[in-house]
Amino acid sequence: MKRAIILLGLLVMLTGVAVTAQDMVEPRMDLVIADLGQPETNPWVINRHRFERCVAESLGVTLDEFDDENSEEKHVSQAESIIARQPDGLIFNPLTSPAGIQVARLLEENAIPGVAVGRLVVSNYDTDYEGEHFIAQVTQNNDTWGQAIGQATVDAGHKKVAMIWNQKGVTSAEEIWNGVLSVLEMHEDIELIAEAWDRLNRENGILYAEQFIARFQPGEIDAIIVLGAVAGLGSQFAVEQAGRDDISIITTDIDEQVAQFISEGKLGFSIGGHWMVGGFGLIQLYDYLHGFPVENTQPLFSLIPVDASNIDTYAEGLLQGCILNDEQVKNLSRVHNPDADLPGFIDEFSKNWEEFVTADMMEEEMEEEESEGDG
Amino acid sequence: MSGPEPGLGVDASEEARAGRSEMLRNNVPYIAIVLVVLLFTIVSGDRFLSVRNWTFIAQQTPVLLLLAYAQLIVVTTGSIDISVGSSLGFSMYMAVLGMVWLGPAGIVCGILAATLIGFVNGSIFSLLKISSFVTTLAMLIIVRALLNIISDGGSIYVTEQAATGTYVDSVAAPWLLALGRFPNILIFALVVTALMWVFYEKTLFGQQLKALGGSERVLSLFGVSVTWFKIQVFVAAGFMVGLASLISLGRSGAGTPRAGEQFELDAIAAVALGGTPLTGGHGSVLRTVVGALTLTVVANGLTIAGVDPSWSRVARGVLLIIAIAISLNRRRIGVVK
Numbered sequence: 001m002k003r004a005i006i007l008l009g010l011l012v013m014l015t016g017v018a019v020t021a022q023d024m025v026e027p028r029m030d031l032v033i034a035d036l037g038q039p040e041t042n043p044w045v046i047n048r049h050r051f052e053r054c055v056a057e058s059l060g061v062t063l064d065e066f067d068d069e070n071s072e073e074k075h076v077s078q079a080e081s082i083i084a085r086q087p088d089g090l091i092f093n094p095l096t097s098p099a100g101i102q103v104a105r106l107l108e109e110n111a112i113p114g115v116a117v118g119r120l121v122v123s124n125y126d127t128d129y130e131g132e133h134f135i136a137q138v139t140q141n142n143d144t145w146g147q148a149i150g151q152a153t154v155d156a157g158h159k160k161v162a163m164i165w166n167q168k169g170v171t172s173a174e175e176i177w178n179g180v181l182s183v184l185e186m187h188e189d190i191e192l193i194a195e196a197w198d199r200l201n202r203e204n205g206i207l208y209a210e211q212f213i214a215r216f217q218p219g220e221i222d223a224i225i226v227l228g229a230v231a232g233l234g235s236q237f238a239v240e241q242a243g244r245d246d247i248s249i250i251t252t253d254i255d256e257q258v259a260q261f262i263s264e265g266k267l268g269f270s271i272g273g274h275w276m277v278g279g280f281g282l283i284q285l286y287d288y289l290h291g292f293p294v295e296n297t298q299p300l301f302s303l304i305p306v307d308a309s310n311i312d313t314y315a316e317g318l319l320q321g322c323i324l325n326d327e328q329v330k331n332l333s334r335v336h337n338p339d340a341d342l343p344g345f346i347d348e349f350s351k352n353w354e355e356f357v358t359a360d361m362m363e364e365e366m367e368e369e370e371s372e373g374d375g
Numbered sequence: 376m377s378g379p380e381p382g383l384g385v386d387a388s389e390e391a392r393a394g395r396s397e398m399l400r401n402n403v404p405y406i407a408i409v410l411v412v413l414l415f416t417i418v419s420g421d422r423f424l425s426v427r428n429w430t431f432i433a434q435q436t437p438v439l440l441l442l443a444y445a446q447l448i449v450v451t452t453g454s455i456d457i458s459v460g461s462s463l464g465f466s467m468y469m470a471v472l473g474m475v476w477l478g479p480a481g482i483v484c485g486i487l488a489a490t491l492i493g494f495v496n497g498s499i500f501s502l503l504k505i506s507s508f509v510t511t512l513a514m515l516i517i518v519r520a521l522l523n524i525i526s527d528g529g530s531i532y533v534t535e536q537a538a539t540g541t542y543v544d545s546v547a548a549p550w551l552l553a554l555g556r557f558p559n560i561l562i563f564a565l566v567v568t569a570l571m572w573v574f575y576e577k578t579l580f581g582q583q584l585k586a587l588g589g590s591e592r593v594l595s596l597f598g599v600s601v602t603w604f605k606i607q608v609f610v611a612a613g614f615m616v617g618l619a620s621l622i623s624l625g626r627s628g629a630g631t632p633r634a635g636e637q638f639e640l641d642a643i644a645a646v647a648l649g650g651t652p653l654t655g656g657h658g659s660v661l662r663t664v665v666g667a668l669t670l671t672v673v674a675n676g677l678t679i680a681g682v683d684p685s686w687s688r689v690a691r692g693v694l695l696i697i698a699i700a701i702s703l704n705r706r707r708i709g710v711v712k
Contacts, residue, residue, distance in 0.1 A: 007661055027505075039684065039685070062581060064681050065683075065684070066678055066684055067682075067684040069637065070637075071633075071636050071637050071638075072627065072634055073438070073623070073627065073634070073635070073638065074637075076626070076627065077431075077671075077674065078434045078678060079433065079673070080431035080434070080675075081431065081674070081675045081678035082678060083427070083431070084421055084423070084425060084427055084428035084431055084675070085420055085678070085681070095633070096532050096631060096633055097528070097530065097627035098532065098627060098628065098631045101532075101628060101629070102627060102628060105628075109711065110427070122584070132519050140618070167523065167632065167633070168523065168526075168527060168528015168529070168632060169528040169529065169530060169631055169632040169633055170528075172530065186712075197523075203610070236384075251431070274489070315427055341571050353681060
């Protein structure tokens, strides 16, 4: 009887070991992932690359970056050339939905897994997509993004607002604007007095802001909402040059300059952190390449609203790109951590990012103190 | 025994040297493409030479090639058309919109739209005597804006099967998608190339193009209405853009407000790489093919080699300058503008 119990115990232990061994996967160190997006001409792209590189380094992945020169045709041509390089997978930031659909087709035809980040290829992956190799689209929550901008406008007490937005045809940009409108339309006293839809660069930010300044006298306009920090800073520059301190600029994306302006009170509000989707997409692709099925095909990152009250924390923790250390990155991958919950982390990060950054800062301080003490 | 006269000897050697220079200039596009292919073969080997990669190159080149033909027609006369990118996007959208309205036959709306834009370009340039650069620059802006207005920022997709509500705006045309894929897209381009060669090299119109680029006065002395001829030149170029729009639509699978952006620069670069001087007077269909192919292969090869995108653009720009610097016959060019 005793022997039987011992045997049974051993069997249970061996089963446990077998299950654990099955759960553990030997991490591949030879993976080459290509990245296709736009040129590094705005903070979103720059930050996305920075974070993605950190994640790649933590996971031991070789990351090759390419851009599409902001052209739909070149987006597809570049995707073809990248596929000819035979990478293990592709992370792509589709310039437009039609260009993204062509890349998805190429992935299917060439059996190379890929993840779209930042912009949607199809509105709803689970209902609109039937392929096998385009495995997921990791984007930001455009509705809540727009709503946050709208709410910031309401909270600041602006009544007459103009906007400068991406030229029409970019699904994400239009979704964000719909989010803004959904909030503004709930307040009858807020009036949208002018719209500009064009390429978002500094020159156009300046150009349209100057046009609005010329068109509206003080008291006729309170704020200009500008999508993207590059154009937003251009508008800020135009407003400052014209001495129109009656006009506030509300923008998105946060780089060093935006952070400085928010800190100085020149910019009221911005919203960011959505460039992290690149790194999250890379973790998802990395897990998939190790045999883990995709848990959530369309996780949405909620953006981080930033104003004077939290800009210092944001600048300290998120501006440098490498927000997560090696251990934290690996903890998000099921290859290294069977309990990893990447979709949950993506969903929750915007709610507890300040605690996350503060804890990280405290840990660093303690490490520094310890090393000083040792010295 | 007396030797040759010194003066004659010098003339002969100068002539021989000039002949060698001329031969080198004429063959620069061919030498360039061979060198480019050799370079990338050494750097990237199997991946660059793979059938899959050359299938991609065969899909990437035709749209640029047809736009380069449109540019070649105009550049040979000493003018330029920088509206071809906007015109391509507009005619792609009109083609797919025409299919939504009229069924498959509606695709001709794309060719008609591009031809009409060519007619307007030619009319403004010829009748109002506004330089081709300024005229087509204005049209580049106007046509892109019209595209934005008509599309309202939306895209119309070309699908394999009739849509079931996923996309609001779509049209089922599997034959068009097939046209945009290898080998059909290549066959289409080869047929157009053959017709273009006959048109450019063997017809009176082709000869008159070169004559106009050489001297407008000479052409008028032959009794040709230069004003009308210039309009016809832009109409012919517009028609070529219309043909490009068909395969571009098949390749991209959608008419979008951003289609064709920046393509005008690539089309000009392809013509220039083919050794056609932007001052006009002469040109070559075959060398334009090589120019377009070189541009495509260089972009493709640099990506496969893993060159940083910004450096890739620097390399392409430098190649363009070197190729043109070698291929230019400076003795034929009186003024550099």
